[in-house]
Amino acid sequence: MKIVRRQEMWIHTHFVTDCTYLPDHLAREIRRKVDRLLEKLRIVFGIHFDEQYEGGLRIVLGCIPLPETMEKIESGLAEIIEPIPARPRKTKVRIEPPARRVRAARR
Secondary structure: OOEEEEEEEOOEEEEEEOOOOOOHHHHHHHHHHHHHHHHHOOOOOOEEEEOOOOOOOEEEEOOOOOHHHHHHHHHHHHHHHOOOOOOOOOOOOOOOOOOOOOOOOOO
16 A cells, blocks of 8 residues: 555645555554554644545544654655555455255164
């Protein structure tokens, strides 16, 4: 996954990614790592995920930091999300009727 663009909207910063789907366990991992990064930078606002927009998943920071801090946050976030795939693997689900068991003859 990678950051496609950054948008500042009112009091939030939106990092638009190329991700189409993010499983819950990966969202928790991203949140945990970003929280540590924000804590180091003394930012008290957190992040949340917004999937309602076209163009991919948005990671929303609850503030607009100063430019130098913003660059640190964006580069740190880019490192955190880089190993995560942008699109989930395709899976094929096949439903089969239950197999009948053949009973062995009793002696």
